[in-house]
Amino acid sequence: MSENIVSVNNLSVSFDYQENFLSKKQKIKAVNNINIKIKKGSFFGLVGESGSGKTTLGRAILGANKISTGNVIFHDDGRDFDLTTINSKEMKEYRKKAQLIFQDPYAALSPRMTVRDIIAEPLEVMKITNSREETDARVRDIAAKCRLNLEHLRRFPHAFSGGQRQRISIARALVSNPKFIVADESVAALDVSIQADILNLLKQLQNELNLTYLFISHDLSVVAHVCDIVAVMYLGHIVEMAPSRELFSNPRHPYTKALLSSIPSIDPENKSRAIELQGEIPSAMNPPSGCVFRTRCPHASKDGKEANIEMGLVEVTPGHWVDRCGVNCA
Amino acid sequence: MTHLLEINNLDVKFDTDEGRITAIDNVSLTLDQGKVLGIVGESGSGKSVTAKSIMQLNPGNTIYNENAEILIDEENVLKFTSKNDLKKIRGGKVSMIFQEPMASFAPAIKIGYQMVEQLMIHKPMDKKEAKNISIDMLNRVGIADAEKRFNQYAFELSGGMRQRAMIAMALSTMPKLLLADEPTTALDVTIQAQVINLMKDIIKEYNMGVIFITHDLGVIAQVADDVAVMYLGSVVEQGPVNEILKNPMHPYTKGLINALPDINNLDAPLTPIPGNIPSPLDRPSGCVFRTRCPHASKEGKEGNIKMGLVEIKPGHWLDKCGVDCGKT
Incomplete structure (x- = not known):
């Protein structure tokens, strides 16, 4: 059993919302009572539709969103960073160890900086290196690992294609030698052949540099391919979590089943229609009571429909967690 | 039999500050009523420019070649000059759905x-x-x-x-021809499934012709009858969707399929197509795919083979250069 690198305990994140200056302040719960443990060296997948809270959860783990209740603990060689009590000095330490790769490689890179400066910036800001030579050496080293040429370093981002830009973003995230990476929709903006290239690169870097990923994506086939363990989110809750093969071959929650059946098959003869979910994801401002999925659930039990079941994951088989309500209605 | 839409020998070039860019090179397509023609390809392959040419929505610096024809009901759209003529097409006989619904309203x-x-x-x-x-x-x-x-x-x-x-x-407006340019790309999968099912029902009900542009082969497999695979402004392979996806011959089509993560086969490695798509400013001579082709023949590599589709099986059209290098 390998050790955990991140533990998320009963985490909730809410945002204040005020429709106009006269109306009452409301709380929107974007992430609700989440418990996950990310094992060192794993490729942890987080899937869900827009508005499900995947990005908020990822940002909370990086300390970029305020935690409302619960906590996030980062374990680093016997040293624990508790993000609820962390001070600014420790936060600087933590930033070196946990980094983010963004979705859009066109928006994430400053057009006025050379690639060398973009990759070197984290080293300079975090004062990791002491001399220009040292910085250059680190930049060259990580650029080579991300398959960028030395001559690329002198150029500006506009000279690069989407895939190359994403490799620059990855190099920048990795230059401080982090142990944990949150990749938020990092291949969503790329063409399929480039997507395959970037996914292979992420896998290869994981082995070379002993990285742990939290991989956020809406694309189930991508997640199925690269992740070891997958959590499915819906409206701020995790509704199912299992090792990826188990999840994709034996989904238990009706939402996971609907998601899987919605992937258009590349086989033209396989015309099986998707399990169509009625309506759309409800507003997070006014989520359904009880099971959040009950308003769209095709097989809700009587108890589930009447919202008598409180949400919470139960372990149905070792390592396979399903929301309590989903166990019945599935 | 006359077709609802017939595109013959279409070249589209854009005049830009950096020079003249070839966006579409010698594309010919036909579409019959009640059929869905899928166009797949990566960004920059010319899918959207093809659709916009039909609606005459390309910007002012566009140059069409003299002998090109885009026939809708046997009328050549490219010869239309007056606003009134164009009105018959735009929103009349032809409607278009765009990718980003927020930007379209x-x-x-x-x-x-x-x-x-x-x-x-x-x-x-x-x-x-x-x-x-x-x-x-x-x-x-x-x-x-x-x-x-x-x-x-x-x-x-x-x-x-x-x-x-x-x-x-x-x-x-009950169009005869619907151009759908990545209509489901910005949507979540469950919503995408809803929209695809809806479009399938409506296409059947109204019996119109549809050009469905997407980069997603899964979506194509589910909605299209025929498919054209585009790369850098050229159609490299074309035919019935079942034939093309199950029996792809062009190395680019094969590459696209191999790069796609398949949820039913998790052990298959993801194989990217080597290299990068060349800039349209230096479009390769001869076969446009030769710079990235893993099996290019000597002649193909040197750009000696002129592009053009040949029918290798009834209905299955393949670029000349791909016939040789697609065998391996």
Whole structure:
């Protein structure tokens, strides 16, 4: 059993919302009572539709969103960073160890900086290196690992294609030698052949540099391919979590089943229609009571429909967690 | 038999500061009524430019070649000059659905007004009639409370709902030809499934011809009858969707399929297509794919083979250069 690198305990994140200056302040719960443990060296997948809270959860783990209740603990060689009590000095330490790769490689890179400066910036800001030579050496080293040429370093981002830009973003995230990476929709903006290239690169870097990923994506086939363990989110809750093969071959929650059946098959003869979910994801401002999925659930039990079941994951088989309500209605 | 749409020898070039860019090179396509033609390819392959050429929506610096033809009901769209002629096409015989439904509606005008306005331009009817048709259409595409939505702005609708409204608007004029440019790309998978099912039903019901542009081979497999694979402005392979996806011959088509993560086969490695798509400013001579082709023959590599589709099986068309290198 390998050790955990991140533990998320009963985490909730809410945002204040005020429709106009006269109306009452409301709380929107974007992430609700989440418990996950990310094992060192794993490729942890987080899937869900827009508005499900995947990005908020990822940002909370990086300390970029305020935690409302619960906590996030980062374990680093016997040293624990508790993000609820962390001070600014420790936060600087933590930033070196946990980094983010963004979705859009066109928006994430400053057009006025050379690639060398973009990759070197984290080293300079975090004062990791002491001399220009040292910085250059680190930049060259990580650029080579991300398959960028030395001559690329002198150029500006506009000279690069989407895939190359994403490799620059990855190099920048990795230059401080982090142990944990949150990749938020990092291949969503790329063409399929480039997507395959970037996914292979992420896998290869994981082995070379002993990285742990939290991989956020809406694309189930991508997640199925690269992740070891997958959590499915819906409206701020995790509704199912299992090792990826188990999840994709034996989904238990009706939402996971609907998601899987919605992937258009590349086989033209396989015309099986998707399990169509009625309506759309409800507003997070006014989520359904009880099971959040009950308003769209095709097989809700009587108890589930009447919202008598409180949400919470139960372990149905070792390592396979399903929301309590989903166990019945599935 | 005459086709609903016939594109013959279309070249499209753009005059830019950096020089003349070839966006489309010698593309010929046909589409019959009631059929769905899928166009797949990566960004920059010329899918959208092809669709925009049909609507004459390309920008002012566009140059079409002299002998190109885009025939809709045997009328050459490229020869249209007056606004009135174009009106027959835009929103009349042809409607288009775009990728980003937020960008396609005017943000400060109610959805209902936009639907009524375009209907009244194309059909002789009064406001009341147009409103009834619009609301009926919104109901048809599965929008609950159609009457209420009719009086709302685009920002008040969710992404899936907006795309439905867009489809309703495009279909309200009863076009013969629908151009759908990545209509489901911006949507979540469950909403995408809803929209695809809706479009399939509507295509059947209205018996129109559809050009469905997407980069997603899964979506193509589910909606299209025929498919054309485009790379850097050229069609490299074309045929019935079943044949092309199950028995791809061109190394680019094979590459696209191998790069796709398949949820039913998790052990298959993801194989990227080597290299990068060349800039349209230095388009390779000869076969456009030769710079990235893993099996290029000597002649192909040197750019000695002129591009052009040949029929290798009834209905299955393959670029000349791909016939040799596709065998391995």
